[in-house]
Amino acid sequence: MLWPIDLIVLTFVIFCAVAAITVKDLLGTAILFSAYSFLMCLLWAVMGAVDVAFTEASVGAGVSTVFLVAAVFRTSRRTKD
Amino acid sequence: MTELVGLIVAKYNFWLYIILMMIGLYAMIAKNNLMKKLVGMNIFQTAIILFYVSIGYKHGATLPIIQGDHGGHGTHGAVIHxxxxxxxxxxxxxxxxxxxxxATFGVAMALCVRVYRRYQTLEEDELRIRLSEK
Known part of the structure; x- marks a missing residue:
């Protein structure tokens, strides 16, 4: 594990997590959460867990985002917090 | 004091995982929107998964895939360390x-859609008001 890559990606992950729960648009939350999942997949590939990495890339960044976007379009997009 | 700082810097990834976990916990408790709560739950879960995967890491080790000969036939198979x-x-x-x-996320999203169809809101405080009206 190259520690500069690890540290930089972890910083981005925390930034994405904070942004995903603070943004006031739920579609924005969906996209930021997708970015979060993809960065997480990158982190696992760096750690040598390739099987976990590609499962996260397909399931976390793919299916979860589709679920979230579909649910946002069936409900409201705006939120108060 | 310098030993403490050294310890914190050497184990920086664990501290960052704890920060990530607490972001998820905060979102689950303090956010008003049900979807934000679910995103917080997923952040919490991935932080724990990250912690577990990082436990299995070794310095200077390679991926858990056997290299070269699989050692199935005869005595010339590679020894696996x-x-x-x-x-x-x-x-x-x-x-x-x-x-x-x-799977949890999908079921929770389906429940959110049902809640929205019935009460026309996903905000927790408005839901409480609508529930107490009945």
């Missing part, structure tokens, strides 16, 4: 956890 490979046991456990987390 477990110390040269990253421990795959946490990976396998966390693979199950990821699949469970996406």
């Amino acid at each position: 477990a110390a040269e490979y990253i421990n795959p046991l946490p990976h396998v456990l966390m693979l199950t956890a990821i699949v469970v987390s996406v």
